[in-house]
Amino acid sequence: MSTEAKPAEATTEVKTESKLVITSDVPVSQKLTDFFDAQLADTHNKFCIDCKTKESTHFLVWLSCYTCKDCAEQHRTAVGGNNKCYVKELFNEHWDDYQLKSA
Numbered sequence: 001m002s003t004e005a006k007p008a009e010a011t012t013e014v015k016t017e018s019k020l021v022i023t024s025d026v027p028v029s030q031k032l033t034d035f036f037d038a039q040l041a042d043t044h045n046k047f048c049i050d051c052k053t054k055e056s057t058h059f060l061v062w063l064s065c066y067t068c069k070d071c072a073e074q075h076r077t078a079v080g081g082n083n084k085c086y087v088k089e090l091f092n093e094h095w096d097d098y099q100l101k102s103a
Contacts, residue, residue: 060072
C-alpha cells in the first residue's frame with residue numbers, strides 16, 4: 001500500500017451569470033413581501049414620490065419615501081453614492097429593524 005498523496009486536480013469554475021450586488025442567497029421572507037405589498041396598496045406609496053408616473057420599486061431610507069428605480073438612481077447619484085444616501089430595493093434585499101422602522 002502506498003501512502004503517497006496524489007496531487008489535487010485543478011478545476012476551473014466558470015460563472016455564466018453575473019450579479020452586481022447580492023446580499024445573500026437566503027430568500028426574502030414572505031412576511032417582508034407581505035409588508036411591502038400592504039404598504040404599496042396605499043395610493044401615496046404605490047407611485048414614485050418624485051415622478052408620480054412609475055410604480056415604486058425602491059425606498060429612500062434616509063428620507064422615508066418610496067420611489068421608482070430611475071428616481072432612486074437620481075437620488076443616489078446627486079448625493080454621491082449609496083454610502084451617503086440610503087437607497088434600498090423593496091423586494092430583492094433583506095431589511096433590518098432600523099430600515100423597517102423608516103418604512
